[in-house]
Amino acid sequence: MKPGAQDVQADVSDPLHERLTSYAGRPAATAGTGKDPVNLPMIRHWCEAMGDTSAAYRGPDAVAPPAMLQAWTMRGLCADPEPDDGTGRSAAYDELLGLLDGAGYTSVVATDCEQEYLRPLRPGDRITFDAVIEAVSRRKTTKLGTGYFVTTRMDVHANGEPAGTHRFRFLKYRPAQRKTAKPESEPPLRPRPVINRDNAGFWAGVAEHRLLIQRCTGCATLRFPWLPGCNACAGQEWDTVEAGGEGTVFSHVVMHHPSFPAFDPSGEGGPYAVALIELAEGVRILGNVVGVPYDKVRVGLPVRLEFLRTDPDLELPVFRASEGG
Numbered sequence: 121m122k123p124g125a126q127d128v129q130a131d132v133s134d135p136l137h138e139r140l141t142s143y144a145g146r147p148a149a150t151a152g153t154g155k156d157p158v159n160l161p162m163i164r165h166w167c168e169a170m171g172d173t174s175a176a177y178r179g180p181d182a183v184a185p186p187a188m189l190q191a192w193t194m195r196g197l198c199a200d201p202e203p204d205d206g207t208g209r210s211a212a213y214d215e216l217l218g219l220l221d222g223a224g225y226t227s228v229v230a231t232d233c234e235q236e237y238l239r240p241l242r243p244g245d246r247i248t249f250d251a252v253i254e255a256v257s258r259r260k261t262t263k264l265g266t267g268y269f270v271t272t273r274m275d276v277h278a279n280g281e282p283a284g285t286h287r288f289r290f291l292k293y294r295p296a297q298r299k300t301a302k303p304e305s306e307p308p309l310r311p312r313p314v315i316n317r318d319n320a321g322f323w324a325g326v327a328e329h330r331l332l333i334q335r336c337t338g339c340a341t342l343r344f345p346w347l348p349g350c351n352a353c354a355g356q357e358w359d360t361v362e363a364g365g366e367g368t369v370f371s372h373v374v375m376h377h378p379s380f381p382a383f384d385p386s387g388e389g390g391p392y393a394v395a396l397i398e399l400a401e402g403v404r405i406l407g408n409v410v411g412v413p414y415d416k417v418r419v420g421l422p423v424r425l426e427f428l429r430t431d432p433d434l435e436l437p438v439f440r441a442s443e444g445g
């Protein structure tokens with residue numbers, strides 16, 4: 121095969137790529153402004169988050185960590201939607217993304233960035249920036265899906281002087297179809313429990329609708345979840361006691377994301393509560409609270425054990441709120 125033959129073919133078969141590359145060299149942002157001047161509190165928070173204890177970033181002669189370059193240009197999660205919001209974002213950039221969205225490349229993932237530092241940033245420096253659409257790749261297929269890599273280059277200025285360059289690349293793509301996707305009509309299934317020699321007795325109990333707690337025969341300490349030995353006396357002999365079924369919510373979280381329909385009682389993937397239940401016997405177990413909406417689960421809520429068949433091959437202990445929440 122002649123070198124480059126594939127490239128020529130790609131050009132011919134991909135008119136979208138031609139349209140996309142016509143945006144190369146056009147501005148992505150013009151006359152953007154940093155929301156805050158370079159300042160010590162943001163530097164301190166960054167250093168805390170990164171675990172960077174360098175003395176260069178503290179005290180009266182502090183400079184900003186160079187890798188914060190982009191941070192000074194970001195508008196935050198609650199960016200002002202007004203046209204003069206300081207992002208300087210160009211119409212050309214919005215058009216480019218609109219073309220990709222319109223062609224079905226609706227997902228986005230940041231892939232890499234390169235920065236060059238031209239001068240240190242110091243508290244009080246006022247940040248301005250311009251950005252250009254540098255390149256759009258040919259269509260590529262990745263594990264995430266097929267799409268185009270878009271590279272932008274932002275030139276950052278401090279008090280009008282060049283301070284650094286931030287080159288940013290992202291993939292705008294059409295998500296790959298999951299090979300294991302099931303027809304819509306099949307109910308989503310929960311993950312299967314891992315059953316092994318150490319916990320098989322627990323699952324055997326569940327099959328008989330009994331919640332079994334291990335008890336050390338040496339020191340009578342109860343333990344849950346099931347373990348091969350006793351944490352109190354290291355004894356390896358044990359028997360079981362059956363939980364009476366009464367308990368209270370010791371702690372809980374509400375899962376909002378990612379959506380997982382199998383865990384939502386409505387099957388729609390909405391929020392659901394995961395609770396740590398303290399059984400009357402004193403041990404704690406993780407499980408779902410049923411019988412109340414997820415936002416009515418609270419610490420101290422009395423619950424009672426029952427067994428829920430989540431699908432033909434799985435039953436699980438769950439906890440029904442014994443009051444209205």
Ligand SMILES: [Zn+2]
Nearest residue numbers: 336339350353
């Ligand atoms: Zn023991």
